[in-house]
Amino acid sequence: MIDIKLIRENAELVKENIKKKFQDEKLALVDEIVKLDAMWRKEKKGVDDLRSERNKISENINRLMKIKKKGEARSLILKAKTIPEKINKIEIKVGKLAEEIKKMMLKIPNMIDASVQKGKDDSENVEVGIVGKPKTPSYEIFNHAELMEGMGLLDLDSARKTSGTGFYFLKGDLARLHSAVLSFARDFMIEKGFEYCVPPFMIREDVAKGVMSFEEMNTMMYKIEGEDLYMIGTSEHSMIGMFKDRTLRKGEVPQMLTSYSPCFRKERGAHGIEEKGLYRVHQFEKQEMIVICEPEESYDWYDKMLKSTVKFFKKLDVPVRKLECCSGDLGDLKAKSCDVEAWSPRQKKYFEAGSCSNLTDAQARRLGIKINGGKGNYFAHTLNNTVVASPRTLIALIENNQNRDGSINIPKALQPYMGGMKKIGMKK
RNA sequence: GCCCACAUCGCAUAAUGGUAUUGCACUGGUCUUGAAAACCAGGCCUUUUGGGGCAUCCAGGUUCGAUUCCUGGUGUGGGCGCCA
Numbered sequence: 001m002i003d004i005k006l007i008r009e010n011a012e013l014v015k016e017n018i019k020k021k022f023q024d025e026k027l028a029l030v031d032e033i034v035k036l037d038a039m040w041r042k043e044k045k046g047v048d049d050l051r052s053e054r055n056k057i058s059e060n061i062n063r064l065m066k067i068k069k070k071g072e073a074r075s076l077i078l079k080a081k082t083i084p085e086k087i088n089k090i091e092i093k094v095g096k097l098a099e100e101i102k103k104m105m106l107k108i109p110n111m112i113d114a115s116v117q118k119g120k121d122d123s124e125n126v127e128v129g130i131v132g133k134p135k136t137p138s139y140e141i142f143n144h145a146e147l148m149e150g151m152g153l154l155d156l157d158s159a160r161k162t163s164g165t166g167f168y169f170l171k172g173d174l175a176r177l178h179s180a181v182l183s184f185a186r187d188f189m190i191e192k193g194f195e196y197c198v199p200p201f202m203i204r205e206d207v208a209k210g211v212m213s214f215e216e217m218n219t220m221m222y223k224i225e226g227e228d229l230y231m232i233g234t235s236e237h238s239m240i241g242m243f244k245d246r247t248l249r250k251g252e253v254p255q256m257l258t259s260y261s262p263c264f265r266k267e268r269g270a271h272g273i274e275e276k277g278l279y280r281v282h283q284f285e286k287q288e289m290i291v292i293c294e295p296e297e298s299y300d301w302y303d304k305m306l307k308s309t310v311k312f313f314k315k316l317d318v319p320v321r322k323l324e325c326c327s328g329d330l331g332d333l334k335a336k337s338c339d340v341e342a343w344s345p346r347q348k349k350y351f352e353a354g355s356c357s358n359l360t361d362a363q364a365r366r367l368g369i370k371i372n373g374g375k376g377n378y379f380a381h382t383l384n385n386t387v388v389a390s391p392r393t394l395i396a397l398i399e400n401n402q403n404r405d406g407s408i409n410i411p412k413a414l415q416p417y418m419g420g421m422k423k424i425g426m427k428k
Numbered sequence: 429g430c431c432c433a434c435a436u437c438g439c440a441u442a443a444u445g446g447u448a449u450u451g452c453a454c455u456g457g458u459c460u461u462g463a464a465a466a467c468c469a470g471g472c473c474u475u476u477u478g479g480g481g482c483a484u485c486c487a488g489g490u491u492c493g494a495u496u497c498c499u500g501g502u503g504u505g506g507g508c509g510c511c512a
């Protein structure tokens with residue numbers, strides 16, 4: 001959500017931002033908000049004036065009662081009796097207007113950063129750097145799912161039986177590798193000074209609405225039947241929610257937290273859920289990082305966070321590229337975002353492995369996350385970034401570290417988490 | 429699942445129908461070479477910048493007026509039950 005004052009003072013700027021995102025259908029919303037907002041302010045003034053009048057009379061009644069002039073008080077009470085009804089009438093109007101305005105405001109996208117490239121959709125995202133050398137071995141790289149099923153380390157058939165497509169059983173060394181990746185990611189972030197957290201894996205609706213856009217909620221979130229609870233799509237949801245309605249003191253920012261959680265996603269409307277394998281699944285596990293900071297520091301944090309993930313993948317011997325989201329592909333709450341993509345030597349292209357975003361004050365406004373300033377409080381900025389998500393990262397490991405015989409080299413960094421093991425399996 | 433109690437600015441606390449008190453902390457400002465002390469200020473909305481309104485967990489109700497009374501909900505603590 002953006003500041004309504006921005007629309008009052010500079011509606012054109014907000015419209016330009018909407019155009020950059022190719023959401024022209026929302027332009028009319030801005031005009032509508034301007035109109036309703038003017039009406040709301042006028043009505044609110046009316047109600048406030050009535051209240052003011054009532055309060056003054058009430059105070060007089062109080063004074064008269066104290067000096068026992070009951071007769072005079074009684075006549076004032078009669079006079080005051082007529083006011084609440086008038087207040088009520090206008091109040092209903094004011095409430096309705098405010099609600100309508102808020103509903104519309106939630107649809108207005110966050111102001112994107114000046115550095116974000118204008119573009120219509122993901123085909124226009126911008127490559128901003130490659131780290132590591134993408135390998136293309138002369139021998140055939142096996143598909144991760146077939147290879148692992150062949151080794152008895154992955155069971156998709158049974159998972160289809162218990163839970164359906166998009167689920168999996170990881171087994172033996174592959175399951176262990178999955179845990180190793182996450183454990184290494186956890187320690188990697190702790191070393192960088194982040195505080196490790198394990199958050200609730202379910203959240204209430206008000207929190208969900210605060211951290212994500214309506215669209216996301218619809219396409220991503222599983223709801224628990226009969227309860228006010230949703231399964232989280234990422235620990236970012238509960239971790240940012242943790243700060244709901246909190247005013248942080250200067251000494252409490254920046255908040256640098258790294259969290260582990262399973263992530264649940266419906267992936268409604270997404271391609272590839274039918275694709276065999278671990279790429280797009282309904283349930284995965286992720287080590288995440290979030291930062292809540294002073295507004296003027298959020299882009300520094302954005303850079304730092306992005307660097308962390310890139311460095312992490314370097315330690316896994318997986319080449320990556322950074323792909324900046326263009327304006328049209330950017331989520332409505334995000335001011336800037338960059339995907340970290342891992343190299344696939346089999347498909348000879350990069351695939352999404354993580355995503356770093358600066359949401360500026362969009363989530364903070366929805367949730368009421370503020371910083372205590374000297375004169376008035378102000379909204380904090382929130383950021384989130386993937387350290388690593390598994391099993392998707394396992395695909396990268398299986399492909400990039402695959403030997404001619406189908407065995408997988410375990411990166412040095414992960415070996416301590418695998419009981420010193422240096423290699424996984426041989427193809428049968 | 430049942431019963432009881434409680435919910436006031438970061439912490440603590442007062443007002444029991446008369447317009448939210450006090451202390452500590454924190455932040456900003458004044459003063460200062462600098463700091464401490466002292467003093468002033470502190471949330472949200474609106475404003476013609478004088479003000480005005482709102483805010484005691486949430487939503488309603490009674491009232492001229494609700495922190496206080498009533499109804500419903502949420503949360504927290506404790507007791508019982510259930511499960512491990």
